[in-house]
Amino acid sequence: xxxxxxxxxxxxxxxxxxxxxxxxxxxxxxxxxxxxxxxxxxxxxxxxxxxxxxxxxxxxxxxxxxxxxxxxxxxxxxxxxxxxxxxxxxxxxxxxxxxxxxxxxxxxxxxxxxxxxxxxxxxxxxxxxxxxxxxxxxxxxxxxxxxxxxxxxxxxxxxxxxxxxxxxxxxxxxxxxxxxxxxxxxxxxxxxxxxxxxxxxxxxxxxxxxxxxxxxxxxxxxxxxxxxxxxxxxxxxxxxxxxxxxxxxxxxxxxxxxxxxxxxxxxxxxxxxxxxxxxxxxxxxxxxxxxxxxxxxxxxxxxxxxxxxxxxxxxxxxxxxxxxxxxxxxxxxxxxxxxxxxxxxxxxxxxxxxxxxxxxxxxxxxxxxxxxxxxxxxxxxxxxxxxxxxxxxxxxxxxxxxxxxxxxxxxxxxxxxxxxxxxxxxxxxxxxxxxxxxxxxxxxxxxxxxxxxxxxxxxxxxxxxxxxxxxxxxxxxxxxxxxxxxxxxxxxxxxxxxxxxxxxxxxxxxxxxxxxxxxxxxxxxxxxxxx
Amino acid sequence: xxxxxxxxxxxxxxxxxxxxxxxxxxxxxxxxxxxxxxxxxxxxxxxxxxxxxxxxxxxxxxxxxxxxxxxxxxxxxxxxxxxxxxxxxxxxxxxxxxx
Numbered sequence: 216x217x218x219x220x221x222x223x224x225x226x227x228x229x230x231x232x233x234x235x236x237x238x239x240x241x242x243x244x245x246x247x248x249x250x251x252x253x254x255x256x257x258x259x260x261x262x263x264x265x266x267x268x269x270x271x272x273x274x275x276x277x278x279x280x281x282x283x284x285x286x287x288x289x290x291x292x293x294x295x296x297x298x299x300x301x302x303x304x305x306x307x308x309x310x311x312x313x314x315x316x317x318x319x320x321x322x323x324x325x326x327x328x329x330x331x332x333x334x335x336x337x338x339x340x341x342x343x344x345x346x347x348x349x350x351x352x353x354x355x356x357x358x359x360x361x362x363x364x365x366x367x368x369x370x371x372x373x374x375x376x377x378x379x380x381x382x383x384x385x386x387x388x389x390x391x392x393x394x395x396x397x398x399x400x401x402x403x404x405x406x407x408x409x410x411x412x413x414x415x416x417x418x419x420x421x422x423x424x425x426x427x428x429x430x431x432x433x434x435x436x437x438x439x440x441x442x443x444x445x446x447x448x449x450x451x452x453x454x455x456x457x458x459x460x461x462x463x464x465x466x467x468x469x470x471x472x473x474x475x476x477x478x479x480x481x482x483x484x485x486x487x488x489x490x491x492x493x494x495x496x497x498x499x500x501x502x503x504x505x506x507x508x509x510x511x512x513x514x515x516x517x518x519x520x521x522x523x524x525x526x527x528x529x530x531x532x533x534x535x536x537x538x539x540x541x542x543x544x545x546x547x548x549x550x551x552x553x554x555x556x557x558x559x560x561x562x563x564x565x566x567x568x569x570x571x572x573x574x575x576x577x578x579x580x581x582x583x584x585x586x587x588x589x590x591x592x593x594x595x596x597x598x599x600x601x602x603x604x605x606x607x608x609x610x611x612x613x614x615x616x617x618x619x620x621x622x623x624x625x626x627x628x629x630x631x632x633x634x635x636x637x638x639x640x641x642x643x644x645x646x647x648x649x650x651x652x653x654x655x656x657x658x659x660x661x662x663x664x665x666x667x668x669x670x671x672x673x674x675x676x677x678x679x680x681x682x683x684x685x686x687x688x689x690x691x692x693x694x695x696x697x698x699x700x701x702x703x704x705x706x707x708x709x710x711x712x713x714x715x716x717x718x719x720x721x722x723x724x725x726x727x728x729x730x731x732x733x734x735x736x737x738x739x740x741x742x743x744x745x746x
Numbered sequence: 747x748x749x750x751x752x753x754x755x756x757x758x759x760x761x762x763x764x765x766x767x768x769x770x771x772x773x774x775x776x777x778x779x780x781x782x783x784x785x786x787x788x789x790x791x792x793x794x795x796x797x798x799x800x801x802x803x804x805x806x807x808x809x810x811x812x813x814x815x816x817x818x819x820x821x822x823x824x825x826x827x828x829x830x831x832x833x834x835x836x837x838x839x840x841x842x843x844x845x
Contacts, residue, residue, distance in 0.1 A: 341831055381806045388813045392820045399824055409831060410840040412824050417776055417837065420817055421767050424783035427810060428760055431790035431803075435753070438798040440806060485843040 225293040228280070228300045230272040231308055232376075235369045238265025242362030251355065255332075258361040259323045265365060266319065269372075270312040277305040288743045292378060296441050299378040299512075302741030306590055307375045307508040310597060311501050315368040317601050317716045318497030322360055326710040327608060332356050333491045334400045335408075342405040357400055363393035364497070371501055375508025380430040380440040380466075383509060387426065387473070390505060391419050394498060398490040403615035411489025418472070418482045426469025432462035433517075442517040443746055449520045463518055463525055470513065473506035476566060477536040480559045484543075487555035492616060495551070496604030499558050500597035507565055507593060511586060515573065516744050529570050530671045537563025537678035545685045548620040551607055553685060554600070557644060560682055561596050564659060565589055567675050571662030578665050585666070587738045588658035594734060595643065595651035595727050602720030603640040605713055606633055610704050617704030623689070625698030630706040634693040636721055641686040643724045646679055651727030654735075752793035759786035773825045773835045777818075784814045 226233070238261055245257050280290050280300065290301030325332050334357045336350030370390025377383040399412025434440050436458040437448035448454060472479040487495045518525060540559030547553040571585030572578055583591070610617055610626065610633065617623070627634035643650035656679065660672050727734055759782060766779030788807040795803025829835045 338827065381802075381809055385809055385813060388817065392816060395820055395824060399827065406831065407842050409824070409828050410842055413773060413828050413837070413840055414843070416821055416824050417767075417773065417780070420777070420780045420821065421764070421783075424760075424763070424780055424787070427784060427787040428790065430806070431756075431787045431794065434791065434803055434806070435794035435797070438794075438800065438802075440802050489843050 222295045225291060225300075228276050228291060228293055229298060230276065231269040231312070232298070232369065232372055234265055234269040234272060235312075235365055235372060238262065238268075239362050239365035239369060241265075242365055246359055246362060254358040255323075255356055258358045259319065262319045262361045262365055263316065266312055266316045266368070270309065270316070273305055273308045273312060276300065277302075277309070280305070288745045289741075290745055292745060294378075296378045296443070297382045298373070298376050299745050300376060301743075301745040303508065303511070303586060303590065303744055304376045306738065306741040307504055307593075308372050310504050310594060311368060311371045314497060314501040314504065314597055314601060315364070315371075317605075317719065318364060318493065318501065319361070320712040320716045321493035321496055321601075321605055321608065322364060324493070324608070324709055324712045327611065327707050327713070328402060330354065331402065332360075333402055333493050333608070334360050335402050335405060338400055351402075360397060360400060363397055367391075367393040367397070368501070371505035374505040375512055377509065377512070378442055380433065380442070380445075383513070384423070384427055384430060387423055387469070387509075390502070391423070391473075394494070394502070395419060397494045397498075398486055400494075401489070401491040404489075407489040408491065409489075411486045414482055414489075415486045422469050422472035422479065425465045425472075429462045429465030429467075429469065432458050432465065436462060442512070445517040446519060446746060449518060452520075459521065460524060463521065464528070466513065467525070467528070470506060470510045471532060474503060474510065474562050474565070475559055476532050476562050477539045477559070480536065480539065480562070483559055484552050484555040487558065488549065488552045488618075492551070492604055492608045495555075496601045496608075499554075499600045499604060503558075503562070503565070504593050504597060507569070507589060511569060511589060512744055514569070515586070516746055519746075526570050526666075529566055530668055533563050533566035533570065533671055534674045535563075536560070536566060537675055538681075539563075541678040541681040541685075545681065547685075549618050550620060550623060550689065551604075551616075551618040553689070554603055554607075557682065557685075558600065560678055561600075561644070563678065564656060564675060565592055565596075567663045567668070567671055568592060568659030570666065570668055570671065571659060572665040578662070582661050582665060583658045583735070583739070585659070585662045586743065587735070587741075588655075588662045590738045590741065591658050591731070591735060592655035594738075595655040595724070598720045598723040598727070599640045599643045599652060602717050602724065603637060603644070605716050605720065606637045606640070609633060609706050609709050609713060611707045612704045620692065621699045622704040624692050624696035625703065626706075627694035629698070629703075633706050636717060638690045638693065639721065640724065641689055643728065645683045645686040647683075649728050651724045651731065654728060654731045658735075749793055749797045753790060756786045756789040756793065759783075759789065771836045771838050773828065773837050776837060777821050777825065781814060781818070784810055 336355040340346035370386050373386035395416040399409050401408035436454050437445040475483040537560045544556035568589040643652040646652040646656040763779045763783035791803040791806045
């Protein structure tokens, strides 16, 4: 019988996690003890202070961590092996927290709806009823969204840092469950929003079932859920190989669903379109960061020795994902849905990076390893995506946000600033040189090329060209079309919260495109995963 | 004790669960099938824990139960809202978002 002992917890290095979860619990208490009218400001403050504190702590830990035992990676194995704080973890933590802060700012925006937030006044009131109208006239708000956001961010911090499959599963659920709820809380178009929540929930629960069964089979193979023990068992290769292969496939299903890769991409457009746009902005960036972090850790640390089994599988998934995303995006007339399909295409590009060359020995000068490439791509795509979705919230007509294609026509003549900023994000996503998207694409494609995956890079370039088509089409619609006389949308002036978010995203996209050096150094400095 | 029957049973339960998710139309039944899948995982975890003689799998089963309970809360809340709005919990009726 094994002994039960007191676990050692590395409190200093895990501070970012404690701060975020602590702030989330504090938010629940604020919800319980403050009267409804006065909750909003304290909630926003708790959220922002919590996230900023966690970001500060992450930076402190990042400057402080030592080299791990063998020197290839920096960081430490914490909480009895359950949480691994290494270079890539800290970089991903910083990224998730930054997107969290931007997301909070978008959540708190109230000028666009005339003094109300973008979330339902009372989610329990049925759409179109008297109760809903009363909630709106009283100016009620669901301030629960802030603690939900914090819990979700907490899960996103834990997900790429998990050192065993069980922690990874719990983190997966902690990040997903609040998101399911947030998706269903839109103030306008509530039927769409509720439908999005249900689809996301049912499919998400389905896919986490696959993840868990995969974890059970890999546990059966290795006799441990710890990633480093699994790595050892795979290298020894004595146990039943079928168990391992089926386990890897099922784990991959769970993770590929979260990143929205084909053939598990079906939820992405529906959920991105139905969810409140502030939630979509946050989710599109932060969930991808967290899920790719976990995907990389699982495949690079636990299944590294089994590379030949999973690389071709992910290569095929990458090809299908990017071609499907790009081709279907061409067929979209709704801007929000078009961005959702483009998110699928970007998942494919990121997967191209995941299968790339990992060791610096396989690379030439000025090339980046797959891990570095993917981390950089996540940064560039995240900022462009948050910025683009944030701009969707300000283009409105009488029915709320106007995302239908024709209502955007001629926007460049009426609001050159908004249209110009949107066009810039489009160009970055398309990967035009001098924007951040180009550097990101170049990094992941070269690393896949060095690993000999030219047959993935060729479709990737094809998909990029298709993608350029629909991004440019949107820009042409905004600048070179006559406004639709009956359905034209106008720009509602937002408060500093949305303007600031867009400005930060614009600045990041521009700077990462022109001088990517400092961030690339940061990515290279993050080093490797601890095995 | 041979392990095979337990693993086979868990695989059968998992398959029944996933086929149920794919074929049933009522959101509540779909959700019950997901729970069946999670319980199939629990059975596999516990059986493997017995085989390996360590507690990792049994601990995992406890965590899964807690997570499943949390999932029920969220899931029923979402399905309830949908049902109150539409007077139907059929997953085929919710079809405003497509293509």
